Every structure is written in structure tokens, then in C-alpha cells.
Amino acid sequence: MSQPNMYRLNSKEVAGATEEWLAKRGVTKEQIGQLVMLLQKDYFPELTLAECVLNVEAVLSKREVQNAVLTGIQLDMLAEEGKLLPPLQDMIAYDEGLYGCDEVLALSIVNVYGSIGFTNFGYIDKLKPGVLKKLNDKSGGVIHTFLDDIVGAIAAAASSRIAHRKQAEREALAEGIQVRDEE
Amino acid sequence: MSQPNMYRLNSKEVAGATEEWLAKRGVTKEQIGQLVMLLQKDYFPELTLAECVLNVEAVLSKREVQNAVLTGIQLDMLAEEGKLLPPLQDMIAYDEGLYGCDEVLALSIVNVYGSIGFTNFGYIDKLKPGVLKKLNDKSGGVIHTFLDDIVGAIAAAASSRIAHRKQAEREALAEGIQVRDEE
Amino acid sequence: MSQPNMYRLNSKEVAGATEEWLAKRGVTKEQIGQLVMLLQKDYFPELTLAECVLNVEAVLSKREVQNAVLTGIQLDMLAEEGKLLPPLQDMIAYDEGLYGCDEVLALSIVNVYGSIGFTNFGYIDKLKPGVLKKLNDKSGGVIHTFLDDIVGAIAAAASSRIAHRKQAEREALAEGIQVRDEE
């Protein structure tokens, strides 16, 4: 928690690196937006992909989320390069079922928009639709043990954000109508 | 954390009440065991329902789990009786989507067997198979806003326990064979 | 997650009830602000109580926080009235050390502003300064088993919010200066 004199956190660099690393690892905001769409379209039939992407961007603007994304991708990349010490190297490289630090980091993302996202996270993490299927493909030497959980968590958090926003919109609309009624 | 002189926690009473309240609310260990079976049968084809039930019982023997079960069922029952103050009464009675304390309590159950259970919890909480479908039925004045999440969490925790146990068994077996090889 | 036709969540009512219940249970925003001051004054010597209170209000405006406050206070009040079923009645009435649902709900408040608040929550929950000492006083038949943890969690969350804001201010200022330097 201490901050020595010479070091200064630069938030734009952290945000920029998050975006850059996600792109380098093959994940676009549109792909995450499609996961959000899948999770929310039954509740909000009028929802557009553009709206989903905007909510993904809002989630990605949170420091807590950026920290988890960078840490997770870093561990995936080091595992790809074989630079982790055994047995951590093997557990991450083989996406060991009893290794849960990936889920732990992912949940810290979901938590930022509250507990209503837990269900969506688990659901999407199990079914692996869209980009998650690609990330979960173990062939070709590419390792996404952390990233697939993180992407699912971002989609779940964006879904929670939409649920909160839609309620606020509904209430504002209802008040608007009420106000007109009283005129 | 303080314990006045006259009060003494009685663990057997807490454990007994947990079992009794679950039964009164219409949930059997076999039903939870069937959820576990659903979650784990693809990974462990030889798994039996009896084994699943044993793991459910182990989860239910944990104090953390008992506390969450009792607290959740209590809130469900008070909501049924209309004894909660508005607007909490309505949020619990109608299983409000933006109310997440039920998920929060449920996750404290999952956590006891580690983070690998998050996914199973979310998956089952979304799909609502078996007894969860019954619990989630909003007709008839019965309220299970907390209990359906709690039952899903117990099943997810029992699944985590099985995953850890099966690994231990596999290793013990491997060692046994190795030992014989060396003889 | 379902919303029957006649029920409609009213966010203003939830927010209003949160404020009302906190006041009825003897907790003011100023008292929570003083806890925030205690936690943050060493890091930000220029911090004012008014600023702390504003951050407490921002925390209290979050739905996740309101849900936890209402649920916790409700359980405290029902325990005071002796309306909970044994043994839950006793565990809450005597603030049983092995009962942790109060900490679980409190942590869901801390989580909303990210993981950097865990430490402050635990610290303040152990030391019980200011209003927490009063809430933790077990004499007189008043029960605040949930509320003392919840108030500590609100203070910890407000502290996290301040830490994030101050960094943003610092960076905006630095950019402003830099911009001038470049002119």
C-alpha cells in the first residue's frame, strides 16, 4: 500500500495495457459483447450488440478489472514460455481442475458489479460459448487458463451492469410518464 | 466474537436444526445428491448416488454451511409470513433480480471447498435442474428465494469435495501400484 | 430473478429505507465518516470529514450495499424481538464467534469498491473505534450483530473509493501541470 517517491502509478498506462494485452491474446470487445448478448437477450429483447460492447468497455475501465486481466494474462504467457517453476508450470499449462486461482481472480471481476453476476459467470464458464470455446481449445501450445475465466467474468459483470441500468431506465421512464399524467 | 457466561453454543443443535429445517422445507439429501450426480457423472462415470449423498452430508456437517442454511431458510420463512419490513419483504418475496444477498450467502458455502466450485454453482443455479426447479416455482405462496441458491451451492461444494477426493484416491492407488512394483 | 407482472422494484424506496433504517438503529453518516477519516487521514492529511461523508453517501447509493444493510438490520431487529427460530436466535443474539454470516454480508459491501478494502474492514472490525464500540456494546437488550460489521464495511468501502479518487485527482493534476510545462 506504500508508494515510494519515485514510483507513480499511471492509470492510462494500466488501462492501455489492458486493452492491448486482450487484443494481443486474440480477444475483442465485440466477442465479449456477444457473450453478454447471449446472457441477456432473453431478459432484454431490444438489447443491441453495440450496447453490450459499451457495457464491456465500462467494465474494462475499472482498475480492479484491469489488475485481474493483466495478472491473469501474464501468468498464461509465462506458462506458454515455460518460465514458471514446477509444479505451478504444469498446473497452469494443463488447466488443472484442482487449481482455482483463475476462478478466484475472475470472481474479483464479477464482484465489482455485485453478487447477481455469480450465476452468469458460472453458467458461461461451464458452457464455453463463442470466444470462450476458442480460448479453451488446448491444442497448439497456446495457454488461456486464466484468460477464459477472465473473459467470462467480464461478460458476467457487464450483464450485471446492464441489469442495474435497465432497472434505472425503467424507473426513470415510469416517473416521466407519471409526471406527464400529473400535468 | 464475545460469549457471555450463560450462553453456550451447542453444535449438535445447530447441526440438527439444519437437517430438520431442510427437511421441513422439502429438500432431501438424495435430491441434493442427484444434483451432484448431474454435475459430476461426466467426470467420474463410476460415481454412485450413495457416494454423492455421503459428500452432501460432509458439506452439511460444516458450521459455515449450517449457518448459511439456517439464515437463508429463516429469511424465506419470514417472507412467507409477511413479517419482513418493506421493501425487503417484496424483494425477497418476489425473488428480485437485483437482490443478491441470496447469492452472497450461497457463495460462502461454495467457498468452503475452494474456488473450483464457482462454475458448478453458477451453472446449476441458471439451469435449475431437479429439486431446484421445484424450489424455483413461484406459485402457491411458498418462497424459496434463498433456499434454491443454497441447495445449488451445497451441490457445488459437494462436487468440489468429490473432485479433491477422487484425485487423492487416484494418487493413493498409483502409489500402491508403484510400491508393489518396487517390491 | 423473475419479476411477476404486478411487482415492480422501486429503487427510491430501497434507498430511502436504507437511510431510514440506519438512522433508526442509531447510526449517522457522520459517524461512518469519522471511521473513514480514522482509516485515511494518515494517507491524505488534507482529507475533511465532509469529504468522508460524501464518500459514505456514494457507497450507500449502491444497490448491493442497500440490500446488505436492509437484510442485516432486519435480522438484528428480529433477534431483538426474539422472533428467530432456535438456534439461529441465540447465535445472532449472542454474536456467536463461529457464526460468520454477518461478515459474509459485510464483505459483499467491501467488494463493490474492490479488494483493497479487505484490510481496512478487518482492522476496523477488530479495533471497534467510534460508533462501532457503541454498536458492539452487548448490554441493554439491543442487538447489532450484523450492523457493526456492516458499518465497518461501509467505512472500508468509502476508504477504497477515496483511494481510487485521490489517485485520479493526482493524475489529472499532474497532466494539467505537464500540459502547462509543454506550452
Add this chain to the structure above:
Amino acid sequence: MSQPNMYRLNSKEVAGATEEWLAKRGVTKEQIGQLVMLLQKDYFPELTLAECVLNVEAVLSKREVQNAVLTGIQLDMLAEEGKLLPPLQDMIAYDEGLYGCDEVLALSIVNVYGSIGFTNFGYIDKLKPGVLKKLNDKSGGVIHTFLDDIVGAIAAAASSRIAHRKQAEREALAEGIQVRDEE
């Protein structure tokens, strides 16, 4: 969660590496035991250091704990070697206050023995007694950004374990006496 044919998790290796890495990073079980003693001696005056160390060992035998220890130490070491990508390198090297992945991993350790450990974790993480002071010393190029939180979390988890055990012992004793009374 998948386990390709050739890879086989070896639990003894994971447990062994956890012990080895903690030792290499300068942390002994006795030092963690002393933190436990500090947290629990007021509640259990008869508690011995040997008993505390036994409880630390029980915590360290849990897979969830081992995973967090190994992952945290790995990140500390890579930061020491300057092998992380900026800006993650800087955030971990300087123990950035707004970086909370260390607290997130630590909390996954605390969770294994339930929510009653949150308070002890936060308290000890703020005060930094004993070995935590040494780990938190930023001079000399050694980085323990993750490890100091992890060690505090192990001590908090061991404290929770003791609290649960002591209650069980108390009840067994009470029953024993009762049994004799009835004879």
C-alpha cells in the same frame, strides 16, 4: 478442468513445493505460528506455540492454500527478476496501493476456514506484526507484495481453525462430564 492423458497432478509435489518455496522466501511455520498466537492468545490463554504451528500445518495441507502460495510467490519472484511486463511489473514491484490481486488471492486462503477469519486477516495485514514487518520491508530489492498478504491469510485461517476446534473440544468435554454425571 480437463486433464490430458500424459499430465498427472502429483499432490505431494505441490505440497512439497509449497513448503520449499515458503522456506526459500524466508518464512518459517514457527513465524506464522507466532502470528496465530498473537491473534488467539486473548481468547485461549492456554494455547501453545506448538499448537499454533500444528494448525498452520493443517492450513498448508489444503490444496486451495498451496495454489495461492505458489502463485503469489511466483509473481513476487518474477517481479524481483524484472520479468513482468510493464505496468504490472511496477505495480507489483512497488506494492501499488490500488493493486488488489494480492488481497484477492489471500482471501481465497481465509475462505477455506470460513468467514470468521476476515477480521483477523485485515487486522494483521494492517498492523504487520512479527514476520509480516520483515516481509513488508521494501528495501534491498526483495519483493514480497503477495507473500505478506498470503502469510497473514494463513495465520488468519489457522486462527479460524483453532476457534472451531476449541469449540468442539469444549463440547466434547462438557458431554464427557455429563456422561460421568449420569453414571
